[in-house]
Amino acid sequence: MTGGHNQSQFLQVIDPELAHSRWRAALGPVSPRTEIVELANLRGRVLARSVAAPGDVPGFDRSNVDGYAVCARDTYGASEGQPVRLRLAGEVIATGVAPQTEVVPGLAVTIATGGMVPRGADAVLMLEDCDLETRDTLIVRRPAVPGAMISFAGSDITRGEVVLRRGSLLSSRETGVLAAIGLGQTLVYRRPRVGVLSTGDELVAPGKPLPLAHVHDCNQTVLADACEELGCEVVRLGIAPDRDAALANTLQAAIASCDLVLLSGGTSKGAGDRSYRAVAELPGPTADIGPIIVHGVALKPGKPVCLAATRTAERIVPIVVLPGFPTSALFTFHEFCAPLLRQLGGRPRKNSAQTSISADLAAGVSSVRGRRQYMLVQLMQPTSGERPVAQAISKGSGSISAFCRADGFVAVPQQQERIEASEAVEVVPMGAATHPADLVIAGSHCTGLELIAEYLHAQGLRIQLVALGSQGGLRNAASELCDVAPIHLYDRQTCTYNRTFVPDNCRLIRGYQRMQGLLFRRDDPRFSAPMGEPTGWVTDNLLADDVVMVNRNRGSGTRVLVDELLAPLAPKRPRGYHHEARSHSGVATCVAQGRADWGIAIATVAEQAGLGFVPIRSESYDFVIPQARFSRAAVQQFLQALTAPEVVEGLTQAGFTPDKGVLS
Amino acid sequence: MTTANKPTTGAVLLAGGRSSRMGQPKAWLDWGGKPLLTHLVELVHLSCTHIVVVGAPGQPLPDLPRATRVDDPPERLGMGPLVGLHTGLQALAHRQVEVAFLGACDGVAMQSTHVEFVVGCLRTQGVDAVIPVDDAPPHYAHPLASAVVVDKALAVTTKLLDQGVRRPVRLFQQLGALEVPASQLPDPGVLATCNTPQAYRAAYLARWGQNPPTTG
Incomplete structure (x- = not known):
């Protein structure tokens, strides 16, 4: 990274x-x-010209059954009581052979399914409707009408009929038709070739071990696969080398062979700069215009996107420098690159109005005026009414999981500053998820909960887990914005868990007990010495300068516990008190990596991270369920899961004590 | 870098037609509380500094603070849009405008992004004219949603009028215009024009969510 370069080119932000x-x-x-x-x-592939059938399908009059080719008129009046007798010719018409016998009145010929109906015959009798009297006499017990059991030539596809139009995307259905009309090859659009390159000193290719302070490069995969989903051929160029000269060479090679070159900056300051500078060195589309056409767009996320173009001897090559954060990269990709790739690949424009889903917004959200904001949402079945409920996912643009969990997004127009709760929004669906989840679980997160979710998923339930913390879960449950809110909140006045917090319109279902405790590195002598009482370590020692804690986010049940434990030290607080991890395993990672020396989390994660653990308190992890959603089938399935032997066994093995779904 | 060497950009908007199928002057059609022509001038002004509105002598047109009004010469009245384009291009050439968007006063769906696009194509593709064409046969061209290099277009227009040619499409043929299929425009919908009361009502309803106010 070159220190001298600031981000001064940033940015002339436009619509x-x-x-x-x-x-x-x-x-x-x-x-x-x-x-x-x-x-x-x-x-x-996508057809580049409409395809007409060169011949009839089927190409001849074909028998649909195993039976006898006859003149229909010979069978008129035939019945069980008064069967008709026909002479049976010696020939048996198998598939794939031209028949020799001509059927004349009074004659029948044996024919197989798919066999060619012989000259003179106009109907086929099913084997079951006839009996052989002798080797050459057939007894017919049912009449046939002309055309019975015959597919006539061209009845499926007529010669000259356009079977597929230009621009059709060929799936197995379409290729089947092409095969049926006998096409061995056809004209299609060439797949656009896209080069994808990542830059950023902190990036490490997936599959390689991760040094501290590095991240795995996910943009390369996300972007390359998004291109492939649009039918492109992708050249994965890897992570750009540190040297600017090498970056320029890689870029040149990509320009020479690709229809579009995508660079994505790392998240480190300077990574985007380096890409930008390398692109800015290239020749522009004409002699008097530079290669950078746009740098900065009024989008959130995605503001720093850079749209460029360079000229080679024979063509203009588009280049896009996408932001480093995966969510920003993907939105800007879909905004600018996907439409171009569709055109390059001969695919029709995407009409989002055709596919968008009308939904009611769960809770009001604010937007940044002056930038079009993309808001990722999850959809939920409504309590009443028909339209699904859209819930915004509040994670930063650095989150890849948000993109993965979202059912779609809402584009908030530039002029709009706020959308109120229950306002109608149009959700553009993403990926395969086009219908709301069956069961929305929002609240405190726990590895035990994942076990239950896994079980329900295996039963075919579509589940959405949203980590909001206990108090966030309670709020959502009170507003009926989730089906289940897992919570663990201790009431010091009644010395009970959860019961006193349940909103009036909700019920409480007992979940399981889990052990909260103090996490520390096993080789840290300050904590591994015997401490007597479980809470005996809460002393002034914790206030020492060389002891750093990691806290939990406000709103989580564990934070409530932390604050309660540290109350005797108030108003003093240990170092690190304001450093808030968002999950139990976040606490464990922080301690394991030495950024903190201790924190509070459940026993399971301590064990997984190989940390020392001092039990503090067994707490109840229970489920709050809105009354209005209680009778939903998915909620009932959830309740049954709590008593399912597999779940009970799984929870027990993981160190939890299940309460088996008792109604509290 | 993005703005370097940006040429002076103008626009010619034709308003002198007789609006016979519409039954009332198109320039004055209500568009969200203001005359349609006023709306178009404001919109085009986002991308073009010099705007010339070409009318017929004596034709009442709305006040247009952001545009210059020029009238077709009386002796050439009723001779079609190529005359109007010639008049407009002359006025722009006079002001040393280098490139121009060509449009009409009934472009109900016109967008400033389209103006940017065609004018931008002119610059970056190194051509003298850019014209949208329909994707489907007979690939109808849309001269009044196009962009041209002013002096080149003026020279050709003068020659064509002298030869008695009236069809604007010929201008683009002679200029060797870059044809952009409608499907590749930023918004293909901009090519919609409105010639009849029905088309106007439909466009108004689509844009403003209600029927246009009834006029006397």
């Missing part, structure tokens, strides 16, 4: 539509290229 216009103008009209591809490789 997304304007950015689009300017960039696309610089690229000029895009004409997809075509190629001829063999049938075996056509799946997933």
Whole structure:
């Protein structure tokens, strides 16, 4: 990273539509290229011309059953009581052979399913409706109408009929049709070739061990796969080397061979700069215009996106520097790159209005005026009414899990500062998830809960887990915004867990007991010495300068416990008190990596992280369920899961003590 | 870097048509409380500094603080849009405007992003004209949603009018215009025009969510 460069090029932020216009103008009209591809490789490709059938399908009059080809008129009046007798010819018409016998009145010929109906015959009798009297006499017990049991030539596809139109995406259904009309190859659009390159000193390729302070490069995979989902051929260029010269070389090679080059900055300051500078060195689309067409777009997330274009000897090549955060990278990819790739690949424009889902917003959200904001949402079945409820996922643009968990997104217009609760929003679905989850669990997170969720998932339930902390869960349950809110909150006045916190419109279901305790590194002598009483370690020693704690986020049940334990030291607080991990395992990681010396979490994570553990208190992890949603089938399934032997066994093995779903 | 060498950009908006199918002057059609032409001038002004509105002599047009009004010469009245384009281009050339968007006063769906796009194409593709064409046969071209290099277009227009040519499409053929398929425009919907009361009502309803106010 070069220290001297600041982010001063940043940014002349413009509207997304304007950015689009300017960039696309610089690229000029895009004409997809075509190629001829063999049938075996056509799946997933897009037809570049409409295909007409060169011949009839079927190509001859075909028998649909095993039976006898006859003149229908010979069978008129036939019945069980008064069967008709026909002479049976010696020929048996198998599939794949041209029949020799001509059927004349009074004659029948044996024919197999798929066999070619012989000259003179206009109906086929089913084997079951006839009996052989002798080797050459057939007894017919039911009449047939002309055309019975015959598929006539061209009745499926007529010669000259357009079976598939230009622009059709070929799945197995379409390739089947192409095979049926006998096409061995056809003209399709060439797959756009996209080069994907990551930059960032902190990036490590997935599969390689992660040194401290590094992250695995997920953008490369996310972007490359998103391109492949759009039918592109992807060149994965890996993580750019540190040296600027090497970066420039990689970039040059990509430009020479690709239809689009995607760079994504790391999250470190300077990574995006380096990509930007490398691109800025390139020749622009014309002699008097630089390569950077747009740098900065009024989008949230995605503001720092850089849209560029460079000219090679024969064409203009688009280049996009996407932001480093995965969510930002993906949104800007879908905003600017996906439409271009669709055109390059001959695919139709995406019409989001056709696919969007109307939903009611669960809780009001604020937006940044002046930037179009993309808000990831999860959908939930409504308590009453028909429209699903959309719940915003509040995670930063650094979150990849938010993108994975979201059912779709809502685009909040630039001028809008706020959307109120229960206002109608249009959700653009993402991925395969087009319908709301069956069961929404929002509140405190626990590894035991994951066991229950895994069990329900195996039963076919679509589950959404939202980690909001105990108090967040309670709020959602009170507003009927979830089906189940797991909580663990201690009431010091009544010395009970959870009961006194349940909102009026909810019920409490007992979950399981789990052990909270103090986590420390086993080799840290300050904690591993015997401490007597479980809470005996809460002394002034904790206030020493060389002892650092990691706390939990406000709103979590564990934070309540921490504050209660530390109350005797008030108003003094241990070092690290304001450092808030968001989960039990976050606390464990922090201690294991030495950023803190102690924290409070459950026994299970201490064991997983190989940490020392001093038990403090067994606490109740219970489930609050809104009365209005109690009778839902998915909620009932959840309750049954709490008593299922597999779940009880699993929880016990993991160190929990199940209460088996007793109604509290 | 993004703004370096940006040429002076203008626009010609034709308003002198007779609006015979509409039955009332199109420039004055209500568009969310203001005349349609006023709306278009404001919109085009986001991307173009010099705007020339070409009308017919004596034709009442709304006050247009952001545009210059020029009238077709009386002797060429009723000779079609190429005359209007010539008049407008002349006025722009006079002001040393280098590139221009060409539009009409009934572009109910026009967007400033489209103006940016066609003018931008002109610059970056190194051509003298850019014109949208329909994707489907007969690939109808849309001269009044296009962009041209002013002096080149003016020269060709003058020549064509002298030859008695009236069809604007010929201008673009002679300029070797870059044809952009409608599907590749930032918004293909901008090519919608409105020639009849029905089309106007439909466009109004689509944009403003209600029927247009009834006029006398």
